[in-house]
Structures are given as structure tokens and as C-alpha cells.
Amino acid sequence: MDVNGLLTELYGRLPDLVRAAVDGLSPDELRWSPRPGANPVGWLVWHLTRIQDDHVADLLGEAQIWAGDGWAARFGRTADPHDTGYGHTPEQVAAVRPESAEALVDYxxxxxxxTAAFLAALSPADLDRVVDESWDPPVTLGVRLVSVAEDDLQHVGQAAYLRGLIRPS
Incomplete structure (x- = not known):
């Protein structure tokens, strides 16, 4: 398997996991948390999507999808490209209000x-390109893509667990 196939397989598993985590949940269920300050399903899926959007847009040198087409309004947010959920306080977490499960899936x-189009065009040599020199060692494209996938997988797993608390099977 080549690098494109491997990364496409990894990222290609996420859409079904996202859909399964939110399918059929009401807006109130998407905002439910097991205790004050805990992240709800809607915030977790919004955040993992924001991180992928932010990081891949940066890698492409393009604007984030979040900044256009009214996405932010569907979550009760402004189109601030810096608002990814990283470092959110409990109050900021509670302020992320997806209008529906479909809004999360659509985004x-x-x-x-x-992301899939970007991954399909990569060559193995691309993965060694340094994309962030503020770290020691500097972060390569390959490391950044693994980091985004790891973050997304952790958060979608947390969302799936919470979904089980909301609607036990």
C-alpha cells in the first residue's frame, strides 16, 4: 500500500464514525454532558472537525471551510477561524450549539x-516537508497528518461513548 492509500484509509474511516456518534440525536442530546464542564457529543464532533479544517486549510494555504457558507451560524458561533475549541472554557463549550446532528455531519x-482530495495528491516525499518550525523538532507534514487523525479518532471515540450514555443500545 502506498502512502496515499494508507492515509486515505485512515481518514476515510472517520466519516462513518462521526455519523454513528451523532445519528438521530436531538439538539438537546448533542449538548448534554454527564457533568458540568464535561464536553458534550456536539462539541466533541464540532471540535474534531474544526481541528481538521484548521490544520488542513493551513497545509493547503487556503481559507478554512468554517469561514464560509454560513457554517458558524449553524453552531451558534461566529466565523472566527481561531475558534477551534482548543482551550475552551466550560462556558465556551456550552456556547457551541449545533442546530442538528445533520449540521455536524454536513460540516x-x-x-x-x-482532506481526501489533499491526501490523494500527496507523494511520499511530501511527508518530510516541515510545516511548523515552532516545535523542537520541527513538525513535518506527515507528523501533522498523524496528529490530526489521532485527535479526531480520540474525540470521535469520546463522542461515541457519550452517545451510549444518552441512548444505550
């Missing part, structure tokens, strides 16, 4: 489609 699938 994720739009971001995932751009």
Missing part, C-alpha cells in the same frame, strides 16, 4: 472531502 463531510 464534517465537507471538511473530509477536502
Amino acid at each position: 464534517y463531510e465537507t471538511v473530509a472531502a477536502r
Whole structure:
């Protein structure tokens, strides 16, 4: 398997996991948390999508999808490209209010489609390109893509667990 196939397989598993985590949940269920200050399903899926959108847009040198087409309004947010959820206080977490499960899926699938196109065009040599020199060692494209996938997988797993608390099977 080549690098494109491997990364496409990894990222290609996420859309079904995102859909399964939110499918059929009401807006109130998307905002439910097991205790004050805990991250709800809606915030977790919004955040993992924001991180992928932010990081892949940066790698492409393009604007984030979040900044256009009214995405932010569907979550009760402004189109601030710096608002990814990183470092959110409990009050900021509670302020992320997805209008529906479909809004989360639609935003994720739009971001995932751009990511898939980006991954399909990569060569093995691209993975060694340094994309962030503020770390020691500097972060390569390959490391950044693994980091985004790892973050997304952790958060979608947390969302799936919470979904089980909301609607036990």
C-alpha cells in the first residue's frame, strides 16, 4: 500500500464514525454532558472537525471551510477561524450549539472531502516537508497528518461513548 492509500484509509474511516456518534440525536442530546464542564457529543464532533479544517486549510494555504457558507451560524458561533475549541472554557463549550446532528455531519463531510482530495495528491516525499518550525523538532507534514487523525479518532471515540450514555443500545 502506498502512502496515499494508507492515509486515505485512515481518514476515510472517520466519516462513518462521526455519523454513528451523532445519528438521530436531538439538539438537546448533542449538548448534554454527564457533568458540568464535561464536553458534550456536539462539541466533541464540532471540535474534531474544526481541528481538521484548521490544520488542513493551513497545509493547503487556503481559507478554512468554517469561514464560509454560513457554517458558524449553524453552531451558534461566529466565523472566527481561531475558534477551534482548543482551550475552551466550560462556558465556551456550552456556547457551541449545533442546530442538528445533520449540521455536524454536513460540516464534517465537507471538511473530509477536502482532506481526501489533499491526501490523494500527496507523494511520499511530501511527508518530510516541515510545516511548523515552532516545535523542537520541527513538525513535518506527515507528523501533522498523524496528529490530526489521532485527535479526531480520540474525540470521535469520546463522542461515541457519550452517545451510549444518552441512548444505550
